[in-house]
Amino acid sequence: MPGRQLIMSFPVTATSHSLAEYRARGGYQALEKALKTMQPAGIIKEITASGLQGRGGAAFSMGRKWQVIVYDDGQPHYLIANADEGEPGTFKDRWILENNPHVLLESMLIASYALNVRNCFVYIRGEFDLPYRRLAAAVEEAYAAGYFGERILGTDFSCDIVVYRGAGAYVAGEASGLIASLEGKKSYPRNRPPRLTVKGLYQRPTVVNNVESLSNIAWIIAHGAAAYKEVGTPKSPGTRLFSVSGHVNKPGVYEVELGYPWMKFLDEDCGGIVGGKPIKCVVPGGVSSKVLTGAEIKELVLSHEALWDAGSTLGSGGMIVIAEGTCMVTLSQILMRFYHHESCGQCTPCRHGTGWLHRIMDRIVAGNGRPEDIERLYYISKFNDGTTICGLGDAAGYAMSGILDKFRDEFEYYIEHKRSRYDGNLECLKSS
Numbered sequence: 001m002p003g004r005q006l007i008m009s010f011p012v013t014a015t016s017h018s019l020a021e022y023r024a025r026g027g028y029q030a031l032e033k034a035l036k037t038m039q040p041a042g043i044i045k046e047i048t049a050s051g052l053q054g055r056g057g058a059a060f061s062m063g064r065k066w067q068v069i070v071y072d073d074g075q076p077h078y079l080i081a082n083a084d085e086g087e088p089g090t091f092k093d094r095w096i097l098e099n100n101p102h103v104l105l106e107s108m109l110i111a112s113y114a115l116n117v118r119n120c121f122v123y124i125r126g127e128f129d130l131p132y133r134r135l136a137a138a139v140e141e142a143y144a145a146g147y148f149g150e151r152i153l154g155t156d157f158s159c160d161i162v163v164y165r166g167a168g169a170y171v172a173g174e175a176s177g178l179i180a181s182l183e184g185k186k187s188y189p190r191n192r193p194p195r196l197t198v199k200g201l202y203q204r205p206t207v208v209n210n211v212e213s214l215s216n217i218a219w220i221i222a223h224g225a226a227a228y229k230e231v232g233t234p235k236s237p238g239t240r241l242f243s244v245s246g247h248v249n250k251p252g253v254y255e256v257e258l259g260y261p262w263m264k265f266l267d268e269d270c271g272g273i274v275g276g277k278p279i280k281c282v283v284p285g286g287v288s289s290k291v292l293t294g295a296e297i298k299e300l301v302l303s304h305e306a307l308w309d310a311g312s313t314l315g316s317g318g319m320i321v322i323a324e325g326t327c328m329v330t331l332s333q334i335l336m337r338f339y340h341h342e343s344c345g346q347c348t349p350c351r352h353g354t355g356w357l358h359r360i361m362d363r364i365v366a367g368n369g370r371p372e373d374i375e376r377l378y379y380i381s382k383f384n385d386g387t388t389i390c391g392l393g394d395a396a397g398y399a400m401s402g403i404l405d406k407f408r409d410e411f412e413y414y415i416e417h418k419r420s421r422y423d424g425n426l427e428c429l430k431s432s
């Protein structure tokens with residue numbers, strides 16, 4: 001593994017997702033420790049002290065989110081694992097669901113005990129087949145072993161779990177859209193306040209966390225917050241799973257200790273760039289994060305603070321590596337088609353803005369671009385920013401303006417010559 005310490009990955013075999021093998025790796029001992037030796041408040045304190053940040057995109061403090069839940073307010077509380085994983089380029093939660101589903105279940109049980117949750121949910125992307133089957137089988141195993149149900153491990157704690165399959169909408173990965181979908185409605189996000197931790201599923205306090213965020217819990221409880229903080233950097237503790245695709249020789253999912261040098265990761269762990277070409281740019285954390293050029297990433301380490309300082313984000317951990325010779329105009333057209341198609345249409349700036357961005361990109365790629373189109377793309381990207389209920393409209397603008405900032409000359413060339421400088425080369429997408 002790149003870095004010193006493994007938190008959740010291990011060499012995968014044909015049976016390593018089973019309960020027997022999870023137990024052989026020490027599985028469910030953290031649950032026993034939590035239920036028999038720790039108070040719920042002590043668990044929340046430990047998670048807060050670990051500095052664990054959400055892995056779903058925004059890197060929000062896990063402990064701060066959990067602290068909003070009032071343990072004994074007399075209402076039902078809910079916990080939802082967000083396994084929608086719709087962000088293009090991102091496939092790391094899928095690795096956990098397929099290969100280590102019990103780490104998610106054990107972590108959710110510990111979280112449910114800490115947050116006074118009787119019923120928890122996994123909202124899983126509708127298109128996921130093997131991840132769903134592996135997770136459903138793990139749930140069955142866990143029930144049979146007495147980890148779910150009444151009076152777990154002989155304690156007063158009882159908990160049930162429901163695995164709910166989505167229907168394939170990107171916006172259903174947004175936490176409030178996810179809750180609407182789980183309630184049987186269209187996955188329309190809603191404005192906050194009230195926060196979901198105050199009024200979430202069925203109008204009750206609800207914690208929504210990403211699969212990978214939650215899967216850290218068992219390790220933190222087993223080894224303690226201090227041990228967790230020894231891994232990574234002071235501002236980015238722990239490891240992250242990166243799903244790497246595009247122009248690398250060894251695409252795949254890697255667990256990386258935060259603070260690890262980026263170029264070392266790409267050159268040594270990911271086997272370098274296909275054909276030995278120079279890196280043109282990298283999408284660091286899903287297409288909603290701003291691209292960074294090959295020159296910009298040279299001296300960077302993989303940490304939240306390093307990426308924020310560089311004007312981007314580690315986002316969802318979906319890293320797309322793009323080699324020299326790839327057409328960024330055609331790539332932008334594909335991205336804008338995606339955002340336009342996935343906009344739920346509730347908010348005018350997103351409904352129209354993503355459509356305008358898409359149609360302008362179509363026009364440019366068809367050879368009918370106008371010189372003023374570049375400023376227009378910038379204007380629409382800014383116009384979307386912060387004017388919508390959820391982050392989808394913002395993300396379309398970040399992706400568009402991020403590419404324009406770095407590769408404006410390619411757009412100018414395309415508009416003037418009515419064709420790509422690279423003949424629309426998108427090899428990077430084919431290899432992923």
Ligand SMILES: Cc1cc2nc3c(=O)[nH]c(=O)nc-3n(C[C@H](O)[C@H](O)[C@H](O)COP(=O)(O)O)c2cc1C
Binds near residue numbers: 083211
């Ligand atoms: C359009 C959109 C799609 C999203 N999709 C996902 C997703 O697939 N998985 C995920 O964990 N978070 C996704 N999020 C972020 C969630 O709203 C939420 O912040 C996250 O699940 C919280 O978990 P965390 O704090 O553990 O990161 C999405 C956000 C937006 C705006």
